Amino acid sequence: MGEFDDLTRLDLVGPLLADAVGDDAWRGVEARLIAGGKSNLTFELVSAAGSMVLRRPPSGHILRGAHDMSREARVQKALMGTDVPVARILLAFDESGPLQVPFYVMQKVEGHAIRDTLPPGYAEDGAGRVAIADALVDTLVELHAVDPDAVGLGDFGRRQGFMARQVRTWTRQWEASKTAEVEAVSELARRLAAYLFAEPARPSVVHGDYRLDNVLMHPSDPSCLRAVLDWELSTLGDPLADLGMLLFYWTQPGEPVPILTPALTAEAGFPDRAYLTERYARRSGADLSDLPAYVAYAHFKFAAIAQGIAARTAAGVMAGQDFGDLSLEVERIATEGLSMWRG
Template sequence: MTETAEAEHLADPALTRPDLMGPRLVEATGDARWNDLEAVLIAGGKSNLTFALRSGAGELVLRRPPTGDLLPSAHDMRREVTVQQALADTLVPVPRVVLADLDGDLLGVPSYVMTKAEGVVVRDTLPAGWAENADERRRASVALVETLATLHSVDAGGVGLGSFGRPEGFLARQVARWTRQWEASRTSVVAEVDELARGLAAREPRRPGVGVVHGDFRLDNCVMAASDPGRVVAVLDWEMATLGDPLTDLAMLLFYWREPGEEPTFVPAVTDLGGFMGRSEVAEHYASLSGTDLEDLDLYLAFAHFKFAVIAQGIAARVAGGAMAGQDFGDLRGEVLRCARAGLHHLRKGM
């Protein structure tokens, strides 16, 4: 069971340039077998594109932005490389960066290559033989929460991330940033999104925290040990990472966390299967590990729903523009509206 076990197909050479990438990997690794490589798109990426690079030397993973026009500050390869290199010697599990081409000499856009994390990435179904019983599913839940709490406990200054972001006023700036993203990617008027944006802009958390935040922490952005559901092998997809308010990460994890009987969305989830922790347990366990006060959690949950509404709109816009390497995620207009309405519910609940 590996992270590339799902549907895949050979990548367009123009997106990965094996003729240029191969020699650079030979230089980086000292292994001439990288001169003869093939690139395979790993299906499922809805933002940056992820490819498996394979040769007689083994397998590495390439990350690059999608094609087409990019929204400001999105798809930041330098950010991903910076945080993964900084966390390499901490207790937060991350892949090792093998090659970083942040000037875009190879592909015409910034990109990097990292080691492949051996394990499983759990999306919409449980891999055969993995977390088959309630005890193992609970252990997987605990491992995710503990990994998130470990990330938030990292001494940012001690690992060179002291200037990685501006934590003061973080949530307000995030609301402003995602409102700009909404304006840049919207294709129609959605009154609920506009109302949610205005409501969030008028609120501030009472006790904001400070820490290294992932920005999109969830089960399918982690590689889990194939033989041990209670161990996270690696945390992936660091394009939104920064120094900010840790409760934004917890709220996004809870946003993605489904419970039994809930209506499925286009975001893959298995936590609605019996045995996984419920949302309240996730939040309580995180609070017990981190010592965080959760009195403003509904405000952060409202922001999580707003953020994902904008993300869904951005994905729809990129698919329509042909910038997602042939991937299609269906009509996302209903998802945008659902997220906005749920966000308004949390915003009013937290008042």
């Protein structure tokens, strides 16, 4: 039995995969944990026929509404025929399946998962780094241009009150995971709960966690994005919530280095957040006058996410991954969010 047999049940998944793709080589398959996952667990499945990717929730207690593998599989299937690049879903099961939790297996897309460093020889100059930023923003614009009804996602979420619900949701997640009161988080929650976000002209499919290390870039062309990954938080909602998250993750020179997310974009040659904002506005035609509120929301949301990671790490349900004491990081994120928005 392999190291991750209890989490992947390859004795059952392998034959199902072999039947799905018509290749018995998948009956003899091994799994390895792909580093970097702090919420769901991602495994590379390797056989004589090649590689695929399995996504599943962590083991142990799961907060209500978290780790929704069924949503990930559904949205990727729906977007296959659009201009948004996604990996093809090969297997998808709910909790009645062989893992007794929702999971799916998808095609492995060849490309660079860029986190803390660029691959040798890749986007070495400013033009290549701007090209990465352009591809990231342009793909987000393409996602927000998709008509949810046209791709079968008209019921993927409620169409009104998205931001108010999101603030309530992440407040609940914070309350369920916190181990101590953090005044900056509480104040940010209060301000966001009192703020009246305008309804978008029409709801968009939103990714929910859109950032550089949740996509795969072309192996040799930094202007080409091959696949958008990690759709766990996707729904129908306000597209500016995605833009706010992207800007939150986009670290600039001189800013504190985050513990949980990469700071690669602070390196020379990457454009700043103002560049991303201007390109999104120009390509989408969106009114971004209210954007600071969405950036503040992104800080609040990630403070709650960071606290959830801390709780799962303490419970030992992250397949041996350990991210250390995150209490100061949670406070830093929330404090930064307050300083960027008067509310």
